[in-house]
Amino acid sequence: MNHESKVSVSTPSGNQSSALNKTFVIAWLICAIFYFVQYALRSAPSIMQSEMIATLGISKVEMAAIIGLYFYSYAFFALVSGVLLDRIGPRFTASLGIILVVVGCILFCTGTVITAQSGRFLQGAGSGLAFTSAVFLATRGFPKKWLATAVGMTQCFGMLGGFMGQAVVSLIIKHQIMGWQTFWMVAAGVLAVIFFASVIITPRTREGKIDWTGLSHPYLVVLKNPQSYICAFIGAMMFMPTNVGNIAWGNQFLQEGLGSGTDTALRLAMVPLGWVIGCPILGYLSDVIGRRKPVVMGSIIAMGITGGFIVYLPEVMPPYIMGLLFGVASGAAMIPYTMIKEVNPDEVKGTATGVINFFVFVISAIMTNLFSLLIAHLASAEGGQLSLKVFQTADFVFVGGLILAFIMTMFVRETGSKAKA
Numbered sequence: 001m002n003h004e005s006k007v008s009v010s011t012p013s014g015n016q017s018s019a020l021n022k023t024f025v026i027a028w029l030i031c032a033i034f035y036f037v038q039y040a041l042r043s044a045p046s047i048m049q050s051e052m053i054a055t056l057g058i059s060k061v062e063m064a065a066i067i068g069l070y071f072y073s074y075a076f077f078a079l080v081s082g083v084l085l086d087r088i089g090p091r092f093t094a095s096l097g098i099i100l101v102v103v104g105c106i107l108f109c110t111g112t113v114i115t116a117q118s119g120r121f122l123q124g125a126g127s128g129l130a131f132t133s134a135v136f137l138a139t140r141g142f143p144k145k146w147l148a149t150a151v152g153m154t155q156c157f158g159m160l161g162g163f164m165g166q167a168v169v170s171l172i173i174k175h176q177i178m179g180w181q182t183f184w185m186v187a188a189g190v191l192a193v194i195f196f197a198s199v200i201i202t203p204r205t206r207e208g209k210i211d212w213t214g215l216s217h218p219y220l221v222v223l224k225n226p227q228s229y230i231c232a233f234i235g236a237m238m239f240m241p242t243n244v245g246n247i248a249w250g251n252q253f254l255q256e257g258l259g260s261g262t263d264t265a266l267r268l269a270m271v272p273l274g275w276v277i278g279c280p281i282l283g284y285l286s287d288v289i290g291r292r293k294p295v296v297m298g299s300i301i302a303m304g305i306t307g308g309f310i311v312y313l314p315e316v317m318p319p320y321i322m323g324l325l326f327g328v329a330s331g332a333a334m335i336p337y338t339m340i341k342e343v344n345p346d347e348v349k350g351t352a353t354g355v356i357n358f359f360v361f362v363i364s365a366i367m368t369n370l371f372s373l374l375i376a377h378l379a380s381a382e383g384g385q386l387s388l389k390v391f392q393t394a395d396f397v398f399v400g401g402l403i404l405a406f407i408m409t410m411f412v413r414e415t416g417s418k419a420k421a
Contacts, residue, residue: 024141027202031134032157038127039158040165048180070124077128082354085136089205094133098195100126109184132353148338152283155334159275218351230412231340232359237405238333241398243364246271256386274327282332290418299332300406311395342415
């Protein structure tokens with residue numbers, strides 16, 4: 001215990017790093033790898049649905065309900081993750097997230113409906129702690145001038161995991177390299193290794209003291225700040241075209257709207273691949289010029305242009321190129337995550353990240369349902385067919401969201417290193 005205390009001492013919680021802290025950077029890297037793995041596991045079930053349905057003896061609707069449990073627990077734990085980080089510290093929070101996903105993976109593949117439901121719920125709960133923990137560690141590991149780059153790199157890990165979770169897992173299942181249940185056991189083993197690395201490497205903050213008093217205070221600080229809502233709204237509107245448009249309805253748009261054939265999965269994958277490129281580059285650009293708002297506003301315009309070509313002029317430009325460029329531009333959606341931490345005090349940075357993650361996720365979930373209702377209404381006027389016209393009309397929802405995000409960016413406070421005090 002004494003030895004552990006010596007290696008665990010760190011800078012006080014809440015202090016933004018003014019210089020590179022190698023211990024926290026290594027801990028951030030471990031947590032970013034966890035974020036990569038959980039993102040892959042988030043998308044993996046979509047590839048193995050037929051195998052799971054056969055094993056569990058359930059319908060496609062029931063299978064979709066099991067997969068959807070992930071998002072309910074994710075939203076809640078993303079919200080509470082901030083206060084756990086600010087009050088307890090990253091060692092407990094990140095490690096808790098990893099072990100929850102480990103248990104969730106084991107339960108998910110045991111072959112019964114109830115354990116699959118419980119496992120998927122735990123996967124979402126643990127994953128809800130991943131991103132905020134990684135950002136918290138980045139805040140303490142990297143100097144302020146490189147913070148947006150670090151946040152962009154963190155999301156880059158996640159989106160690469162999402163891409164791998166579909167592309168690589170698809171090959172594993174298709175070529176029967178391993179069964180779907182074996183895949184989840186292997187994932188649990190990989191995460192167990194990450195868990196032990198996180199426990200050993202991640203420093204303590206607050207010298208290991210667990211402070212349960214005033215748990216509501218960090219939320220009150222963040223939620224009483226009008227700038228927090230502006231940052232959250234901008235982030236949510238920039239995420240909406242990818243979360244709702246690409247993930248929820250992209251497959252139907254390509255197949256039934258554009259009549260795409262066997263290349264549908266690859267075309268959809270261009271967007272998260274663009275995130276892998278755009279998140280770190282745009283975060284780095286924001287740090288280099290010392291400004292957040294110009295990068296966000298320029299990216300919103302680029303999203304509108306590339307998205308317009310994809311939906312309204314699909315035959316004009318190469319589909320793979322426009323999907324990739326759209327993903328690159330939408331990578332700037334991570335910059336509001338940096339901004340909300342910079343417009344709030346240092347001691348509530350973890351809570352601020354949890355709050356924006358919660359708002360973005362909840363708004364995306366609500367808009368997914370509303371967009372589905374809109375699509376159904378428009379399709380009924382077309383004789384029940386999901387024509388290109390239906391998707392083009394519905395796409396005005398995303399256009400309006402980007403316009404609102406652009407306007408709101410004008411009102412958010414500039415937080416870059418070259419901003420006037």
